[in-house]
Amino acid sequence: MNRMLFCGLAALVLAGCSAREAAAPAAPALESFATARQVMLGLTIPATDVVWGVGNETPADDAAWERVAANALMVAESGNLLLTGSRNPQQADWTEMTHEMIKYARAAAEAAQKHDVDGVTEAGDELYNACDSCHNKYMPAKAAELAGAAAE
Numbered sequence: 001m002n003r004m005l006f007c008g009l010a011a012l013v014l015a016g017c018s019a020r021e022a023a024a025p026a027a028p029a030l031e032s033f034a035t036a037r038q039v040m041l042g043l044t045i046p047a048t049d050v051v052w053g054v055g056n057e058t059p060a061d062d063a064a065w066e067r068v069a070a071n072a073l074m075v076a077e078s079g080n081l082l083l084t085g086s087r088n089p090q091q092a093d094w095t096e097m098t099h100e101m102i103k104y105a106r107a108a109a110e111a112a113q114k115h116d117v118d119g120v121t122e123a124g125d126e127l128y129n130a131c132d133s134c135h136n137k138y139m140p141a142k143a144a145e146l147a148g149a150a151a152e
């Protein structure tokens with residue numbers, strides 16, 4: 001075998017990537033710094049609070065609506081963080097529930113772009129269910145509480 005070709009193939013195998021990925025410029029290596037809990041505390045919770053706040057106080061102007069839409073998208077981006085690195089426990093339901101969260105966060109952002117209070121509120125309710133479903137299983141204190149209640 002041609003030596004260059006062999007080295008190329010060996011590099012592909014070592015990198016564990018497909019030929020298609022290898023053709024694209026190398027993606028920058030990602031390093032994770034926060035646990036799932038820290039993603040919640042630092043990004044998901046404060047961003048969701050802004051989305052849920054719309055039901056209590058209608059955003060006053062375009063800038064306020066833009067801020068709601070941006071925060072809804074930060075909830076969605078926090079989902080991307082939950083799917084990466086050691087934060088993802090590699091369970092299918094974790095991925096599914098995170099995709100639900102992303103879906104409704106994006107719906108809330110779309111509604112905010114249209115200045116649609118009801119749309120944001122409805123998406124916000126669905127979002128709540130997505131958060132809750134993951135906590136029922138993956139938030140240790142809550143999962144233990146539910147297991148206790150089920151055993152009673």
Ligand code: HEC
Nearest residue numbers: 036037040044045048094097098101130131134138139140
């Ligand atoms: C895919 C799983 C998952 C999803 C989806 C998720 N969370 Fe969490 N959340 C966690 C985990 C894991 C923890 C940390 C549990 C622990 O270690 O105590 C947590 C913790 C929390 C806490 C408790 C923080 C504290 O003070 O102890 C809150 C509040 C929270 N999440 C809010 C949200 C909100 C709001 C959403 C939806 C917009 C959401 N979470 C979606 C997994 C998830």
